[in-house]
């Protein structure tokens with residue numbers, strides 16, 4: 001049942017918030033917990049639906065998963081090579097990350113596994129994962145049209161190590177190959193032309209694997225993993241998700257008079273493209289304090305309403321802010337002048353076609369914008385955005401949250417047709433925004 005949600009303009013936003021744990025790290029915490037020997041204790045886990053599907057899959061593959069309290073989980077793993085064949089298909093719901101990383105894990109083990117998901121996941125390309133897995137010896141027993149879920153994989157007796165150049169900048173492809181490489185003897189190498197988020201590499205090292213990362217070309221990296229390690233359980237502290245922090249951050253910038261604190265947000269440079277871009281636009285974002293949480297740098301950000309100006313966002317920045325473009329487009333609508341976001345082809349294959357969804361949403365709010373090849377061009381209105389539209393979210397949490405943020409600053413309310421998917425990544429979003437003085441209902 002769709003759950004329409006409306007956002008209305010009220011007063012300035014104020015207060016201090018902490019957003020939930022990082023989604024990328026939370027999925028990986030469950031997966032590494034499964035693959036390690038011993039018990040992995042996790043704190044700060046994102047308890048969103050996507051991560052809960054990965055937890056269910058870890059259980060189905062043999063892990064013992066305990067929930068001790070808010071964000072606190074323990075996972076007793078089976079070790080690399082010790083996976084149990086699941087009795088049923090694994091349903092990953094809306095989650096690209098969970099399904100693709102687990103394809104890497106299962107596809108390299110001598111078990112048969114069926115992957116499925118919701119109507120959004122069933123549209124997303126999986127050939128990008130199946131191609132390298134086939135090189136490693138995985139048999140694709142069945143697949144949906146064009147290599148989509150539902151699909152069934154059977155892993156080889158022993159996976160083959162490969163050297164793989166990722167055809168698109170994608171941490172999910174890189175991670176699937178590295179996770180499969182754990183089960184292969186010898187060295188598995190992934191070469192990426194543009195560096196993407198490095199949480200898998202960091203976690204491999206944290207769990208005791210032998211991984212060497214070197215620069216490759218101007219923006220890229222080469223990652224070499226020694227296969228068949230014995231991964232040892234290790235505690236994981238999940239820092240706050242910068243992709244979730246993006247929503248209160250942009251809201252505070254566009255709602256006049258706002259002044260908020262966002263506590264201890266992860267500032268991994270491979271996730272910080274939005275901060276860089278907003279600062280170039282003139283955003284008043286200052287760092288109040290810095291620390292380290294679970295091996296990642298974190299910072300408490302003070303964000304004040306700002307007069308933004310349009311900028312050109314270069315294509316090489318895309319991997320470091322790939323999930324933040326919808327909410328950046330909202331910020332750009334309130335800026336003075338034009339913002340051009342370049343090289344966004346990957347946005348077409350997320351939970352929805354985000355280029356099309358953003359264009360439709362902005363137009364519904366009275367903002368002029370265009371898709372020019374792989375660029376999104378937004379004509380900023382300098383603060384006076386009409387709003388009043390109804391936005392189709394297409395089972396996409398980030399589209400829903402972005403346009404609700406917009407509605408906190410538009411003249412007329414903004415409605416999204418379905419807020420249900422927000423629970424996949426940020427279950428407390430509405431309460432958190434209302435706690436800052438927003439009006440979402």
Ligand SMILES: O=C(O)C1=C[C@@H](OP(=O)(O)O)[C@@H](O)[C@H](O)C1
Pocket residue numbers: 023024025097169170171172173175197322323346
């Ligand atoms: O590895 C990850 O955790 C993720 C990688 C990105 O996807 P791609 O690898 O498809 O770019 C991102 O969009 C997704 O939300 C999370």
Ligand SMILES: C=C(OP(=O)(O)O)C(=O)O
Pocket residue numbers: 023094095096097098323350351398425
């Ligand atoms: C693209 C996203 O996630 P996933 O690929 O895991 O579905 C996202 O969270 O914006």
